[in-house]
Amino acid sequence: MREETELAPHDDRIEKLDPRFLTTLRDHVHRTLRSAILSGRFGVNERVNERQLAEQLGVSTTPIKEALRQLETEGLVETLPRRGVLIRFNSGWAEEMILARAALESMIAHLAAKRLTKPAAAELQTTINLMMEATKAGGADDLIALNEKFHDQIHIASQCQYLARMIERQQFYDASIRRVIHSDPAEREIALNEHSAIAAAIISGDTDTSERAMRDHVVRSGETYLKIVFKNKREV
Amino acid sequence: MREETELAPHDDRIEKLDPRFLTTLRDHVHRTLRSAILSGRFGVNERVNERQLAEQLGVSTTPIKEALRQLETEGLVETLPRRGVLIRFNSGWAEEMILARAALESMIAHLAAKRLTKPAAAELQTTINLMMEATKAGGADDLIALNEKFHDQIHIASQCQYLARMIERQQFYDASIRRVIHSDPAEREIALNEHSAIAAAIISGDTDTSERAMRDHVVRSGETYLKIVFKNKREV
DNA sequence: AACTGAAATCTGGTATATCAGATCTCACAG
DNA sequence: CTGTGAGATCTGATATACCAGATTTCAGTT
Numbered sequence: 001m002r003e004e005t006e007l008a009p010h011d012d013r014i015e016k017l018d019p020r021f022l023t024t025l026r027d028h029v030h031r032t033l034r035s036a037i038l039s040g041r042f043g044v045n046e047r048v049n050e051r052q053l054a055e056q057l058g059v060s061t062t063p064i065k066e067a068l069r070q071l072e073t074e075g076l077v078e079t080l081p082r083r084g085v086l087i088r089f090n091s092g093w094a095e096e097m098i099l100a101r102a103a104l105e106s107m108i109a110h111l112a113a114k115r116l117t118k119p120a121a122a123e124l125q126t127t128i129n130l131m132m133e134a135t136k137a138g139g140a141d142d143l144i145a146l147n148e149k150f151h152d153q154i155h156i157a158s159q160c161q162y163l164a165r166m167i168e169r170q171q172f173y174d175a176s177i178r179r180v181i182h183s184d185p186a187e188r189e190i191a192l193n194e195h196s197a198i199a200a201a202i203i204s205g206d207t208d209t210s211e212r213a214m215r216d217h218v219v220r221s222g223e224t225y226l227k228i229v230f231k232n233k234r235e236v
Numbered sequence: 237m238r239e240e241t242e243l244a245p246h247d248d249r250i251e252k253l254d255p256r257f258l259t260t261l262r263d264h265v266h267r268t269l270r271s272a273i274l275s276g277r278f279g280v281n282e283r284v285n286e287r288q289l290a291e292q293l294g295v296s297t298t299p300i301k302e303a304l305r306q307l308e309t310e311g312l313v314e315t316l317p318r319r320g321v322l323i324r325f326n327s328g329w330a331e332e333m334i335l336a337r338a339a340l341e342s343m344i345a346h347l348a349a350k351r352l353t354k355p356a357a358a359e360l361q362t363t364i365n366l367m368m369e370a371t372k373a374g375g376a377d378d379l380i381a382l383n384e385k386f387h388d389q390i391h392i393a394s395q396c397q398y399l400a401r402m403i404e405r406q407q408f409y410d411a412s413i414r415r416v417i418h419s420d421p422a423e424r425e426i427a428l429n430e431h432s433a434i435a436a437a438i439i440s441g442d443t444d445t446s447e448r449a450m451r452d453h454v455v456r457s458g459e460t461y462l463k464i465v466f467k468n469k470r471e472v
Numbered sequence: 473a474a475c476t477g478a479a480a481t482c483t484g485g486t487a488t489a490t491c492a493g494a495t496c497t498c499a500c501a502g
Numbered sequence: 503c504t505g506t507g508a509g510a511t512c513t514g515a516t517a518t519a520c521c522a523g524a525t526t527t528c529a530g531t532t
Binding site for chain 2: 514515516517518522523524525
């Protein structure tokens, strides 16, 4: 018996609270602004005012400033010292975010193919099987969840935490748009085929094919999102 | 004649000041901390204290906080709300930064091969020619400068600003280490060959070869840096 | 000796005041 | 009409005070 579990007041029935559930104002501001920018609620090159934002969101400027620093590092805004903060997002930016994600995901797929363990392979296959069923009969939300699980499993298999985190930041669309896409029968069919091909390549350890299949999948599906999000307004 | 240049008090002899030259305390703190982290002056998982940092750097906590938010978004520190700030950097992180850079640079090389203009091709070739000379007779600093120019030209040719910015953030070594590497005759020879191959592929429009050559170059040279920066202390 | 919990303390989070560069306004000189 | 520049004003940058979780300390209890 392990001493620690004996001595410590440990109780498996109650999970430890994840500190991440405790959010901060800064985080809330960050999410809100990020979402607003990505959904085009700011114009390209529009200036935003820290004090004004603070007032609108009912907070002081401190969390606003911190959130803006994060957005700046993400490349969504640009701060001109002592002059102003500009929104930096348009369809071109979104396109490059897709390319970034494609590049990173394909690198991760490559490594996953190289590092995949037996049990992880089985789990990945299980996800694909569930996807097949959900594609036929499931709702959009089921597919979205499976989609996330699929990519997460690959991230975990690759053993790359830094890369996985980077990829998360390249998402420029929200749940509502995903729901639209995952409701389209044609898109569902294509996505399933692509996912199956990716999984097969990774499970078979074919790094090269994994890489390409993943890249092509991310680029193609990304372009589908682009068309919907930016419709007819492709800015300069 | 263009009206604007006639009416405006324009004087080509004097360049407009780039606002970016005006730096802020926050920026200075960011650079300082980033450099300190990347050069291993903090231990893995070491906790840093905002007030303490402020005192050490002789500033208030505000610019410290903002710089930490940037570093957090870059993945170099992690903030546990109301508990502390942890350094998140070790050799594994550095390895993944190399992989990220390789993935992004190879994507950019792919696009550069597709989008390269005639004049840009000539300029790229010029850089390669200068590199050949510098490899034989030049100093390390010349090679470093040419190296940067080479990659910059490819970034510009790719027309990807967002990706180019992302790549900049994946650098984990400083000038002094680059100087060591670019002084080694063997390394110089290898790098020249790789650069030449990349340039040739891009100029010939061979997207596939460009991509691979770039990726392999970044990974290989990155590993050289890894060996030097982390020597014998490869942490968990 | 082991446990409990209140209080001290540490740390980041937030609000606010103030500073200073950048920009704008507008009277006034040429 | 045009150009100038002092002053008002806007905006981000910085400093500072205070708030509130999280952690530690330690006396008191069993």
